[in-house]
Amino acid sequence: MVLIEKVVADILERVETEPVSLRGAIEDFFSIHRELVPIRGVVLAMSLAILRRYRVLDEISRHVLGLDPYSVNAYKRNLLRVVIYELRFREHLRARDAMRLLNKAGLFTDSISLNKVRSIDIHDLVKGKSYVEKLSIRYSFPRWVILKLLAKWNRTFVEHMLKRMNKPSTLWLRINTLKIGIEEAMRGLRSRGIEAIRDSELFDVLKVVRGGRRLVGLDLVRNGLVYIQDKASCAVAHVLNPCPGELIVDMCSAPGSKATHIAQLGQDKVLLIGLDISHRRLISEQKLASNLGVRGIDLIMCDSRKFMLRTKADKVLVDPDCSSIGKMGHSPELRLKVKEEDLGRLVSLQRELMMRAIDLCRRGGIIVYSTCTTTTEENEALIRNIIDEHGLEVEEIAFGAKSPKLGKAKYFLPHVHDTIGFFIVKLRV
Secondary structure, three states: OOOHHHHHHHHHHHHHHOOOOHHHHHHHHHHHOHHHHHHHHHHHHHHHHHHOOHHHHHHHHHHHHOOOHHHOOHHHHHHHHHHHHHHHHHOOOOHHHHHHHHHHOOOOOOHHHHHHHHHOOHHHHHOOOOHHHHHHHHHOOOHHHHHHHHOOOOHHHHHHHHHHHOOOOOOEEEEOOOOOOHHHHHHHHHHOOOEEEEOOOOOOEEEEEEOHHHHOOOHHHHOOOEEEOOHHHHHHHHHHOOOOOOEEEEOOOOOOHHHHHHHHHOOOOOEEEEEEOOHHHHHHHHHHHHHHOOOOEEEEEOOHHHOOOOOOEEEEEEOOOOOOHHHOOOOOOHHHHOOOOHHHHHHHHHHHHHHHHHHHEEEEEEEEEEEOOOOOOOOHHHHHHHHHHHOOEEEOOOOOEEOOOOOOOEEEOHHHHOOOOEEEEEEEO
Protein backbone atom coordinates (compact mmCIF):
# COMPACT_ATOMS: atom_id res chain seq x y z
CA MET A 1 0.00 0.00 0.00
CA VAL A 2 1.32 3.43 -1.00
CA LEU A 3 0.83 6.21 1.54
CA ILE A 4 -0.38 9.34 -0.22
CA GLU A 5 1.36 11.40 2.48
CA LYS A 6 4.74 10.03 1.37
CA VAL A 7 3.95 10.67 -2.30
CA VAL A 8 3.04 14.30 -1.62
CA ALA A 9 6.12 14.78 0.58
CA ASP A 10 8.34 13.32 -2.16
CA ILE A 11 6.90 15.67 -4.77
CA LEU A 12 7.08 18.75 -2.55
CA GLU A 13 10.67 17.96 -1.62
CA ARG A 14 11.62 18.01 -5.30
CA VAL A 15 9.63 21.19 -5.94
CA GLU A 16 11.38 22.95 -3.06
CA THR A 17 14.92 21.86 -3.93
CA GLU A 18 14.97 21.69 -7.75
CA PRO A 19 14.10 24.13 -10.57
CA VAL A 20 10.83 22.39 -11.39
CA SER A 21 7.22 23.51 -11.09
CA LEU A 22 4.66 21.64 -9.01
CA ARG A 23 2.76 20.53 -12.07
CA GLY A 24 6.01 19.49 -13.76
CA ALA A 25 7.06 17.43 -10.74
CA ILE A 26 3.65 15.73 -10.61
CA GLU A 27 3.81 15.00 -14.35
CA ASP A 28 7.26 13.44 -13.92
CA PHE A 29 6.22 11.37 -10.89
CA PHE A 30 3.15 9.83 -12.52
CA SER A 31 4.92 9.18 -15.82
CA ILE A 32 7.17 6.86 -13.80
CA HIS A 33 4.56 5.49 -11.38
CA ARG A 34 1.72 4.88 -13.81
CA GLU A 35 0.03 2.45 -11.43
CA LEU A 36 -0.63 5.42 -9.10
CA VAL A 37 -2.36 7.62 -11.69
CA PRO A 38 -5.77 7.18 -9.96
CA ILE A 39 -4.53 9.29 -7.02
CA ARG A 40 -3.07 12.05 -9.20
CA GLY A 41 -5.96 14.46 -8.68
CA VAL A 42 -5.82 14.07 -4.90
CA VAL A 43 -2.04 14.57 -4.92
CA LEU A 44 -2.34 17.82 -6.88
CA ALA A 45 -5.13 19.14 -4.66
CA MET A 46 -3.23 18.30 -1.47
CA SER A 47 0.02 19.77 -2.78
CA LEU A 48 -1.66 23.05 -3.73
CA ALA A 49 -3.44 23.25 -0.36
CA ILE A 50 -0.22 22.62 1.57
CA LEU A 51 1.79 25.18 -0.40
CA ARG A 52 -0.96 27.75 0.15
CA ARG A 53 -0.66 27.13 3.90
CA TYR A 54 3.04 26.41 4.28
CA ARG A 55 3.75 29.16 6.81
CA VAL A 56 0.74 28.22 8.97
CA LEU A 57 1.86 24.59 8.92
CA ASP A 58 5.43 25.54 9.85
CA GLU A 59 4.20 27.68 12.76
CA ILE A 60 2.05 24.81 14.07
CA SER A 61 5.07 22.52 13.84
CA ARG A 62 7.15 24.91 15.94
CA HIS A 63 4.59 25.94 18.53
CA VAL A 64 2.57 22.75 19.00
CA LEU A 65 4.98 19.93 18.14
CA GLY A 66 8.18 21.70 19.13
CA LEU A 67 9.77 20.75 15.79
CA ASP A 68 11.54 23.41 13.69
CA PRO A 69 10.84 22.42 10.06
CA TYR A 70 13.99 24.19 8.88
CA SER A 71 16.24 22.14 11.17
CA VAL A 72 15.57 19.01 9.08
CA ASN A 73 15.98 18.15 5.41
CA ALA A 74 13.43 19.07 2.73
CA TYR A 75 11.73 15.66 2.67
CA LYS A 76 11.16 15.63 6.44
CA ARG A 77 10.06 19.27 6.37
CA ASN A 78 7.42 18.52 3.76
CA LEU A 79 6.33 15.32 5.48
CA LEU A 80 5.71 17.44 8.59
CA ARG A 81 3.63 19.86 6.51
CA VAL A 82 1.62 17.02 4.98
CA VAL A 83 0.86 15.38 8.33
CA ILE A 84 -0.10 18.65 10.03
CA TYR A 85 -2.30 19.56 7.06
CA GLU A 86 -4.03 16.18 7.27
CA LEU A 87 -4.62 16.56 11.01
CA ARG A 88 -5.68 20.21 11.10
CA PHE A 89 -7.44 20.87 7.80
CA ARG A 90 -8.67 17.50 6.56
CA GLU A 91 -9.03 15.47 9.78
CA HIS A 92 -8.19 12.53 7.58
CA LEU A 93 -5.34 11.04 9.61
CA ARG A 94 -5.49 9.54 13.09
CA ALA A 95 -2.98 10.96 15.59
CA ARG A 96 -1.61 7.46 16.24
CA ASP A 97 -0.96 6.88 12.54
CA ALA A 98 0.55 10.35 12.18
CA MET A 99 2.94 9.66 15.09
CA ARG A 100 4.01 6.36 13.55
CA LEU A 101 4.63 8.01 10.15
CA LEU A 102 6.67 10.85 11.62
CA ASN A 103 8.63 8.65 14.02
CA LYS A 104 9.67 6.33 11.17
CA ALA A 105 11.12 9.40 9.43
CA GLY A 106 13.06 10.35 12.56
CA LEU A 107 10.64 13.11 13.56
CA PHE A 108 9.80 12.23 17.13
CA THR A 109 6.61 13.49 18.74
CA ASP A 110 3.66 12.05 20.67
CA SER A 111 -0.03 11.50 20.03
CA ILE A 112 -1.06 14.05 22.69
CA SER A 113 0.74 16.86 20.85
CA LEU A 114 -0.61 15.65 17.53
CA ASN A 115 -4.16 15.73 18.88
CA LYS A 116 -3.57 19.36 19.88
CA VAL A 117 -2.87 20.14 16.24
CA ARG A 118 -6.51 19.43 15.42
CA SER A 119 -7.82 22.17 17.67
CA ILE A 120 -5.17 24.86 17.34
CA ASP A 121 -6.68 28.29 16.63
CA ILE A 122 -4.78 30.02 13.83
CA HIS A 123 -5.34 33.37 15.56
CA ASP A 124 -3.30 32.08 18.52
CA LEU A 125 -0.32 31.53 16.21
CA VAL A 126 -0.12 35.21 15.25
CA LYS A 127 -0.83 36.86 18.60
CA GLY A 128 1.71 39.52 19.47
CA LYS A 129 3.25 39.58 15.99
CA SER A 130 3.52 42.61 13.71
CA TYR A 131 0.83 43.27 11.12
CA VAL A 132 3.15 42.24 8.29
CA GLU A 133 4.13 39.01 10.04
CA LYS A 134 0.48 38.23 10.79
CA LEU A 135 -0.38 38.52 7.09
CA SER A 136 2.68 36.52 6.11
CA ILE A 137 1.70 33.62 8.38
CA ARG A 138 -2.06 33.75 7.91
CA TYR A 139 -1.89 33.81 4.10
CA SER A 140 1.46 31.98 3.76
CA PHE A 141 3.28 34.51 1.61
CA PRO A 142 6.91 35.55 2.14
CA ARG A 143 7.27 38.60 4.32
CA TRP A 144 9.02 40.57 1.57
CA VAL A 145 6.06 40.01 -0.76
CA ILE A 146 3.65 41.41 1.85
CA LEU A 147 5.84 44.50 2.21
CA LYS A 148 5.92 45.05 -1.55
CA LEU A 149 2.14 44.82 -1.80
CA LEU A 150 1.56 47.16 1.15
CA ALA A 151 3.91 49.72 -0.42
CA LYS A 152 1.45 50.00 -3.34
CA TRP A 153 -2.04 49.32 -2.01
CA ASN A 154 -3.90 49.80 1.29
CA ARG A 155 -4.32 47.05 3.89
CA THR A 156 -7.88 46.10 2.97
CA PHE A 157 -7.01 45.87 -0.72
CA VAL A 158 -3.95 43.69 -0.01
CA GLU A 159 -5.84 41.35 2.32
CA HIS A 160 -8.55 40.82 -0.29
CA MET A 161 -5.86 40.05 -2.87
CA LEU A 162 -4.07 37.56 -0.61
CA LYS A 163 -7.33 35.86 0.33
CA ARG A 164 -8.26 35.41 -3.33
CA MET A 165 -4.81 34.03 -4.18
CA ASN A 166 -5.30 31.24 -1.64
CA LYS A 167 -8.39 29.98 -3.43
CA PRO A 168 -8.48 27.82 -6.59
CA SER A 169 -7.68 29.79 -9.72
CA THR A 170 -10.29 30.49 -12.34
CA LEU A 171 -9.82 28.76 -15.69
CA TRP A 172 -9.81 30.96 -18.79
CA LEU A 173 -9.81 29.76 -22.39
CA ARG A 174 -8.62 31.38 -25.60
CA ILE A 175 -10.59 30.32 -28.65
CA ASN A 176 -8.26 29.71 -31.56
CA THR A 177 -10.13 31.62 -34.26
CA LEU A 178 -7.71 30.33 -36.90
CA LYS A 179 -9.43 26.96 -36.51
CA ILE A 180 -12.90 27.50 -35.05
CA GLY A 181 -15.55 30.18 -34.50
CA ILE A 182 -16.43 31.44 -31.02
CA GLU A 183 -20.03 30.19 -31.00
CA GLU A 184 -19.05 26.82 -32.44
CA ALA A 185 -16.39 26.43 -29.76
CA MET A 186 -18.87 27.31 -27.02
CA ARG A 187 -21.34 24.75 -28.34
CA GLY A 188 -18.58 22.16 -28.48
CA LEU A 189 -17.59 22.86 -24.89
CA ARG A 190 -21.21 22.78 -23.72
CA SER A 191 -21.84 19.43 -25.41
CA ARG A 192 -18.89 18.05 -23.45
CA GLY A 193 -20.22 19.26 -20.10
CA ILE A 194 -18.15 22.45 -19.87
CA GLU A 195 -19.97 25.73 -19.31
CA ALA A 196 -18.07 28.87 -20.28
CA ILE A 197 -19.14 32.48 -20.73
CA ARG A 198 -17.72 35.07 -23.11
CA ASP A 199 -15.55 37.78 -21.65
CA SER A 200 -16.98 41.28 -22.00
CA GLU A 201 -13.61 42.82 -22.99
CA LEU A 202 -11.65 40.26 -25.01
CA PHE A 203 -13.77 38.77 -27.78
CA ASP A 204 -11.84 35.48 -28.09
CA VAL A 205 -11.64 34.70 -24.36
CA LEU A 206 -14.02 32.55 -22.29
CA LYS A 207 -14.32 32.11 -18.53
CA VAL A 208 -15.00 28.55 -17.40
CA VAL A 209 -17.81 28.47 -14.84
CA ARG A 210 -18.51 24.74 -14.69
CA GLY A 211 -16.82 21.48 -15.67
CA GLY A 212 -13.22 22.73 -15.77
CA ARG A 213 -11.81 19.34 -14.76
CA ARG A 214 -13.07 17.92 -18.03
CA LEU A 215 -10.60 20.07 -19.97
CA VAL A 216 -7.82 17.59 -19.14
CA GLY A 217 -7.35 15.53 -22.31
CA LEU A 218 -10.31 17.22 -24.04
CA ASP A 219 -10.24 16.83 -27.83
CA LEU A 220 -10.91 20.55 -28.39
CA VAL A 221 -7.77 21.37 -26.40
CA ARG A 222 -5.73 18.48 -27.75
CA ASN A 223 -6.49 19.48 -31.35
CA GLY A 224 -5.67 23.17 -30.84
CA LEU A 225 -9.17 24.60 -31.17
CA VAL A 226 -9.22 25.85 -27.59
CA TYR A 227 -6.18 26.88 -25.56
CA ILE A 228 -5.99 27.25 -21.77
CA GLN A 229 -4.63 30.74 -21.10
CA ASP A 230 -5.37 33.25 -18.36
CA LYS A 231 -7.30 36.35 -19.39
CA ALA A 232 -4.51 38.63 -18.14
CA SER A 233 -2.02 36.86 -20.39
CA CYS A 234 -4.45 37.04 -23.32
CA ALA A 235 -4.81 40.80 -22.80
CA VAL A 236 -1.19 41.34 -23.88
CA ALA A 237 -1.73 40.45 -27.54
CA HIS A 238 -4.91 42.57 -27.60
CA VAL A 239 -2.97 45.55 -26.26
CA LEU A 240 -0.29 45.01 -28.92
CA ASN A 241 -3.09 44.90 -31.55
CA PRO A 242 -1.22 43.14 -34.37
CA CYS A 243 -2.27 43.88 -37.95
CA PRO A 244 -1.57 41.83 -41.10
CA GLY A 245 1.72 42.76 -42.73
CA GLU A 246 3.33 44.22 -39.61
CA LEU A 247 6.80 43.18 -38.51
CA ILE A 248 6.59 42.18 -34.83
CA VAL A 249 9.33 40.95 -32.49
CA ASP A 250 8.48 38.91 -29.37
CA MET A 251 11.68 39.15 -27.33
CA CYS A 252 10.89 36.46 -24.73
CA SER A 253 8.73 34.27 -26.90
CA ALA A 254 8.81 30.72 -25.58
CA PRO A 255 6.81 28.71 -24.70
CA GLY A 256 4.56 30.63 -27.10
CA SER A 257 1.22 31.52 -25.51
CA LYS A 258 1.46 35.21 -26.39
CA ALA A 259 3.29 34.72 -29.68
CA THR A 260 0.66 32.35 -31.05
CA HIS A 261 -2.06 34.74 -29.86
CA ILE A 262 -0.35 37.61 -31.70
CA ALA A 263 -0.29 35.46 -34.85
CA GLN A 264 -3.95 34.55 -34.34
CA LEU A 265 -5.11 38.16 -33.94
CA GLY A 266 -3.05 39.11 -37.02
CA GLN A 267 -4.84 36.37 -38.99
CA ASP A 268 -1.48 34.57 -39.24
CA LYS A 269 -0.40 37.29 -41.69
CA VAL A 270 2.01 39.21 -39.46
CA LEU A 271 5.75 38.87 -39.87
CA LEU A 272 6.47 37.57 -36.37
CA ILE A 273 9.94 36.87 -34.99
CA GLY A 274 10.03 34.90 -31.75
CA LEU A 275 13.25 35.10 -29.75
CA ASP A 276 14.26 33.00 -26.76
CA ILE A 277 17.49 31.88 -25.15
CA SER A 278 16.22 28.36 -24.34
CA HIS A 279 16.32 25.68 -27.04
CA ARG A 280 14.05 23.41 -25.00
CA ARG A 281 11.42 26.11 -24.62
CA LEU A 282 11.59 27.00 -28.33
CA ILE A 283 10.94 23.34 -29.20
CA SER A 284 7.81 23.57 -27.02
CA GLU A 285 6.78 26.76 -28.81
CA GLN A 286 7.29 25.16 -32.19
CA LYS A 287 5.04 22.25 -31.20
CA LEU A 288 2.41 24.64 -29.83
CA ALA A 289 2.40 26.75 -32.99
CA SER A 290 2.02 23.64 -35.12
CA ASN A 291 -0.87 22.37 -32.98
CA LEU A 292 -2.64 25.74 -33.15
CA GLY A 293 -2.18 25.98 -36.92
CA VAL A 294 0.12 29.00 -36.72
CA ARG A 295 2.65 29.16 -39.56
CA GLY A 296 3.88 32.74 -39.47
CA ILE A 297 6.42 32.65 -36.62
CA ASP A 298 10.15 32.59 -37.24
CA LEU A 299 11.74 31.23 -34.07
CA ILE A 300 15.33 32.16 -33.27
CA MET A 301 17.41 30.93 -30.34
CA CYS A 302 19.52 33.82 -29.09
CA ASP A 303 20.15 36.26 -26.28
CA SER A 304 17.47 38.83 -27.14
CA ARG A 305 19.59 41.59 -25.62
CA LYS A 306 22.03 41.18 -28.53
CA PHE A 307 19.58 40.56 -31.38
CA MET A 308 19.92 42.79 -34.46
CA LEU A 309 17.52 43.50 -37.34
CA ARG A 310 18.31 44.97 -40.75
CA THR A 311 15.02 46.83 -40.66
CA LYS A 312 12.98 48.27 -37.80
CA ALA A 313 10.01 46.44 -36.28
CA ASP A 314 6.54 47.97 -36.17
CA LYS A 315 5.85 46.49 -32.75
CA VAL A 316 7.86 44.76 -30.03
CA LEU A 317 6.66 42.69 -27.08
CA VAL A 318 8.83 42.43 -23.96
CA ASP A 319 7.43 39.88 -21.50
CA PRO A 320 10.54 39.06 -19.45
CA ASP A 321 11.34 36.80 -16.53
CA CYS A 322 10.12 38.45 -13.33
CA SER A 323 9.49 37.77 -9.64
CA SER A 324 6.09 36.23 -10.54
CA ILE A 325 4.18 37.51 -7.49
CA GLY A 326 1.01 37.55 -9.60
CA LYS A 327 1.30 33.78 -10.17
CA MET A 328 1.83 32.86 -6.51
CA GLY A 329 -1.85 31.91 -6.26
CA HIS A 330 -1.97 29.67 -9.32
CA SER A 331 1.56 28.34 -8.69
CA PRO A 332 2.07 28.61 -4.90
CA GLU A 333 5.43 26.82 -5.06
CA LEU A 334 6.82 30.16 -6.22
CA ARG A 335 6.42 31.39 -2.64
CA LEU A 336 9.24 29.03 -1.67
CA LYS A 337 11.39 29.64 -4.75
CA VAL A 338 11.47 33.38 -5.46
CA LYS A 339 13.66 35.45 -3.14
CA GLU A 340 13.83 39.20 -2.62
CA GLU A 341 17.50 39.14 -3.55
CA ASP A 342 16.48 37.99 -7.06
CA LEU A 343 14.99 41.42 -7.80
CA GLY A 344 18.27 43.15 -8.63
CA ARG A 345 19.19 40.56 -11.25
CA LEU A 346 15.68 40.58 -12.73
CA VAL A 347 15.44 44.37 -12.98
CA SER A 348 18.83 44.48 -14.71
CA LEU A 349 17.66 41.88 -17.26
CA GLN A 350 14.35 43.66 -17.82
CA ARG A 351 16.07 46.99 -18.40
CA GLU A 352 18.53 45.51 -20.89
CA LEU A 353 15.67 43.90 -22.82
CA MET A 354 13.78 47.19 -22.95
CA MET A 355 16.89 49.02 -24.21
CA ARG A 356 17.19 46.52 -27.04
CA ALA A 357 13.44 46.77 -27.77
CA ILE A 358 13.79 50.53 -28.25
CA ASP A 359 16.66 49.94 -30.71
CA LEU A 360 14.61 47.36 -32.63
CA CYS A 361 11.40 49.41 -32.90
CA ARG A 362 10.79 52.06 -35.57
CA ARG A 363 10.02 55.65 -34.67
CA GLY A 364 6.29 55.84 -33.98
CA GLY A 365 6.11 52.10 -33.36
CA ILE A 366 4.73 50.33 -30.27
CA ILE A 367 6.45 48.50 -27.43
CA VAL A 368 4.31 46.52 -24.99
CA TYR A 369 5.95 45.59 -21.69
CA SER A 370 4.25 43.05 -19.43
CA THR A 371 5.05 41.05 -16.31
CA CYS A 372 3.19 38.67 -14.02
CA THR A 373 4.38 40.56 -10.96
CA THR A 374 3.43 43.62 -8.93
CA THR A 375 6.71 45.07 -7.66
CA THR A 376 7.31 48.75 -8.37
CA GLU A 377 10.98 48.03 -9.16
CA GLU A 378 10.11 45.69 -12.04
CA ASN A 379 7.15 47.68 -13.32
CA GLU A 380 6.48 51.39 -12.75
CA ALA A 381 9.96 52.47 -11.62
CA LEU A 382 11.65 50.65 -14.49
CA ILE A 383 9.28 52.06 -17.10
CA ARG A 384 9.34 55.57 -15.62
CA ASN A 385 13.14 55.65 -15.89
CA ILE A 386 13.02 54.46 -19.50
CA ILE A 387 10.36 57.04 -20.39
CA ASP A 388 12.44 59.81 -18.88
CA GLU A 389 15.61 58.69 -20.68
CA HIS A 390 14.11 58.04 -24.13
CA GLY A 391 11.04 60.25 -24.36
CA LEU A 392 8.55 57.42 -24.92
CA GLU A 393 4.83 58.11 -24.61
CA VAL A 394 2.46 55.95 -22.55
CA GLU A 395 -0.62 54.94 -24.54
CA GLU A 396 -4.10 54.23 -23.20
CA ILE A 397 -5.16 50.64 -22.49
CA ALA A 398 -8.89 49.95 -22.57
CA PHE A 399 -9.06 47.34 -19.81
CA GLY A 400 -7.51 46.51 -16.45
CA ALA A 401 -7.13 48.57 -13.25
CA LYS A 402 -5.14 51.79 -13.30
CA SER A 403 -1.67 51.54 -11.82
CA PRO A 404 -1.41 53.63 -8.63
CA LYS A 405 2.09 54.68 -9.65
CA LEU A 406 2.10 55.10 -13.45
CA GLY A 407 -0.94 56.74 -15.03
CA LYS A 408 -2.04 54.79 -18.08
CA ALA A 409 -0.32 51.51 -17.17
CA LYS A 410 -2.73 48.79 -16.08
CA TYR A 411 -2.92 45.87 -13.66
CA PHE A 412 -4.99 42.74 -13.75
CA LEU A 413 -5.55 41.59 -10.16
CA PRO A 414 -6.83 38.28 -8.72
CA HIS A 415 -9.56 39.74 -6.49
CA VAL A 416 -10.67 42.35 -9.02
CA HIS A 417 -10.50 40.56 -12.37
CA ASP A 418 -10.43 36.88 -11.30
CA THR A 419 -7.07 36.45 -13.06
CA ILE A 420 -3.45 36.09 -12.12
CA GLY A 421 -1.71 39.33 -11.15
CA PHE A 422 -0.38 41.10 -14.24
CA PHE A 423 1.12 44.44 -15.30
CA ILE A 424 0.86 45.86 -18.84
CA VAL A 425 2.07 49.13 -20.29
CA LYS A 426 1.89 50.28 -23.92
CA LEU A 427 4.59 52.67 -25.12
CA ARG A 428 4.93 54.64 -28.35
CA VAL A 429 8.52 55.12 -29.47
